[in-house]
Amino acid sequence: MTQTNTPVPQGSPADRARWRRYLADERAEAVVYRELAARRTGEEREILLALAAAEGRHEAHWLTLLGGDESGVPRADLRTRMLGWFARRFGSIFVLALAQQAEGRSPYGSDPDATPAMAADERIHGEVVRGLAARGRRSLAGTFRAAVFGANDGLVSNLALVLGIGATGVPASVVLFTGIAGLLAGALSMGAGEYVSVRSQRELLEASAPDPTAREALIDLDIDANELALVYRARGMEDAEAQEQAAKLVARVQAAGALSGAPTDALGVGADDDEAIGTGLAAAISSFLFFASGALIPVLPWIFGMSGLSATILAAVLVSIALLATGATVGVLSGAPPMRRALRQLAIGLGAAAVTYVLGLAFGTTIG
Structure with a gap:
């Protein structure tokens, strides 16, 4: 069988x-x-x-x-x-x-x-x-950070601004122009601040990076007595490892008889963070555009002629949806639970807006 x-x-x-x-x-x-x-x-x-x-x-x-x-x-x-x-x-x-x-x-x-x-x-x-x-x-960290923070700041700050002003009882036109002024001022401030921040980070990195012209001295170093190991120790290597790295590099360069034996980053230790930081101009433009787009959302009800409590409620709903979206996006990209990040973003944003709204009501009552 x-x-x-x-x-x-x-x-x-x-x-x-x-x-x-x-x-x-x-x-x-x-x-x-x-x-x-x-x-x-x-x-x-x-x-x-x-x-x-x-x-x-x-x-x-x-x-x-x-x-x-x-x-x-x-x-x-x-x-x-x-x-x-x-x-x-x-x-x-x-x-x-x-x-x-x-x-x-x-x-x-x-x-x-x-x-x-x-x-x-x-x-x-x-x-x-x-x-x-x-x-x-790593490749999108700098620009993405500016974009998300810009959109979130625009949403929260301008919602707080228009709700606080609207709660005082001023005409709808005042709320509208206040929101537009907040949009422009905030976007320009965010763009300029982000540019300065990223440029400053790059300048600090450049100041700490090895001097490329120092490689020219490698060919003339005494193979038995030199201070090259001190360079590696100053950048974080242990003594024994630094001595070994220095000896190998000097021997290789002298054996080659030319600088072609030394890599471009021969005197450097560690990864280059330029890619993670991004460029100042890209971060500034990204921050400006995303702040402006975020700040526009809470002004939309007044742009379309609404006023009073209905405009306030619609602005809060629109911003809530946008905050949930930005929070979830950050959660996905960071590998964290997106819903938790979304709810956190929502709570912070609406909390800040609620405070300014209550203050606006108080000021409106006092003035009235």
């Missing part, structure tokens, strides 16, 4: 239902990584394809427990399907940040049917995706 090697289904109906969900999610996550890999080249592409292959191993585990029976496999959960949709259309830092969160929510650590290796894989996958996302976060 011929024997077959077909796996036998295991587990209770509840177990098999859970395994089918895991199977669907693993397949969907593998698709996400392949979609992201299709938009990248080189090392990042290889890393993403390796992650997809690892999800395939997990898929095979659940399929084995199911005895190879793929009937009744549901659709992946909504979060994973949305992640795949974003990956197909954007393939950006947002998708990597969401994937990082998804890996962190893996249930394998507490599931008795998942192997310890699978649980460990998911934790390591989270760190891999975190590393890939960090590259994108």
